[in-house]
Amino acid sequence: AQSVAQPEDQVNVAEGNPLTVKCTYSVSGNPYLFWYVQYPNRGLQFLLKYITGDNLVKGSYGFEAEFNKSQTSFHLKKPSALVSDSALYFCAVTPRGGGGNKLTFGTGTQLKVEL
Amino acid sequence: NAGVTQTPKFQVLKTGQSMTLQCAQDMNHNSMYWYRQDPGMGLRLIYYSASEGTTDKGEVPNGYNVSRLNKREFSLRLESAAPSQTSVYFCASRYTPGGEQYFGPGTRLTVT
Numbered sequence: 531a532q533s534v535a536q537p538e539d540q541v542n543v544a545e546g547n548p549l550t551v552k553c554t555y556s557v558s559g560n561p562y563l564f565w566y567v568q569y570p571n572r573g574l575q576f577l578l579k580y581i582t583g584d585n586l587v588k589g590s591y592g593f594e595a596e597f598n599k600s601q602t603s604f605h606l607k608k609p610s611a612l613v614s615d616s617a618l619y620f621c622a623v624t625p626r627g628g629g630g631n632k633l634t635f636g637t638g639t640q641l642k643v644e645l
Numbered sequence: 646n647a648g649v650t651q652t653p654k655f656q657v658l659k660t661g662q663s664m665t666l667q668c669a670q671d672m673n674h675n676s677m678y679w680y681r682q683d684p685g686m687g688l689r690l691i692y693y694s695a696s697e698g699t700t701d702k703g704e705v706p707n708g709y710n711v712s713r714l715n716k717r718e719f720s721l722r723l724e725s726a727a728p729s730q731t732s733v734y735f736c737a738s739r740y741t742p743g744g745e746q747y748f749g750p751g752t753r754l755t756v757t
Contacts, residue, residue, distance in 0.1 A: 539685075562743050573649075573735055573748035574688075581743050620687060624742060632703065633678070633746060637687040 532557040534621050536636035543611045543643055551606040551639045553621030563604040564622040564633070565595055574620060580604060591615070611643045647671055649749035651736050657755045658726045666721040666752050668736030676739050677719035678746065679703075679711060681732040688735065694719055726756045 533556045543549045555561060562581055566574040578589025585597040595606045604621060621636040652667045670677065675696045680688040680703075690703030694713040708730060710722045719738075723730060733753050737746040 564745060566748075571751075573750050574737075574746075576745040576747070579743075579745055626742070632690060632693065634690075635680075635688040637685060 532561075532623050532625055532632075532634045534623050534634055534636035536619075536621055536639045538639050539637075540640040540642065543641070545613050545643050545645050546610050549608050549611040549615070549641065549643070551619050551621075551641060553604045553606065553636060555602050555604060555621070555623040557623050557625045560626050562624045562626065563595075563597060564624075565589065565593070565604075565606050566620045566622065566635075568618040568620065568638075570617075577606070577619075611641075613643050613645060616641055616643045649736055649738055649747050651734075651749035651752050653752060654750065655753050657757065658723075659757055660727060662726050663722065663724050664726065664754075665723075666734055666736075666754075667718070668720065668749060669718045670736075670738040670747070671717065672738060672740070672747065673716070674738035674740045674747070675716075676742075677713065678737040678739075679709075679719070679721045680735045680737065681705065681730075682735060682751075683732050691721065691734075723754075726754075728756045730754065731756045 535554045564579045565577040568574045580587050580597045588594045618638045620638050622633045624633045649670045678693040679691040689705045692711040694700045697716045712720045736749040739746045
């Protein structure tokens with residue numbers, strides 16, 4: 531069975547500083563990996579995904595994520611945080627092939643960016 | 646292009662009542678999903694439909710039923726609501742297994 535761990539319930543960072551939101555996963559075979567963001571009282575919005583190829587994936591709003599197969603991690607990063615980045619972030623995984631329709635989400639990390 | 650729409654936005658039920666949550670997508674996506682979101686637990690998959698005419702159980706299917714009415718619509722039914730089903734429910738859809746999911750705005754359900 532696949533699983534996702536987001537070890538930090540909350541991450542606090544000052545505006546202008548770099549941010550990292552951590553994600554590790556467990557899945558059979560090679561995964562598809564995703565990051566989503568949720569603003570208050572809204573549905574989830576897609577940020578970026580890893581399918582294959584370059585381990586550094588660039589996405590919306592200046593976010594990027596680095597796929598590390600040996601560490602089974604897919605950490606979300608941004609070089610310079612904005613107050614408007616404050617939101618709930620979810621990492622998700624789905625295996626290729628069989629079971630590929632089922633996306634498993636982590637429990638979410640609340641990002642708070644302060645002035 | 647409305648994306649994924651859900652009705653209703655809010656609902657309050659008494660224990661034992663039934664209701665159906667409606668979801669529709671206009672993106673010609675093959676797969677559709679129902680999730681519930683509870684504090685500290687992330688999103689948990691209730692049921693999904695990989696393609697029109699098929700449905701499968703997810704992680705937490707007990708107490709729920711689904712119908713994939715056609716390619717556009719996927720409904721979630723609570724036959725006898727329980728307080729443990731108080732949650733925010735999200736519908737999502739996607740075109741291929743490697744593609745991103747698109748989410749609706751959610752339905753906030755309270756069961757008293």
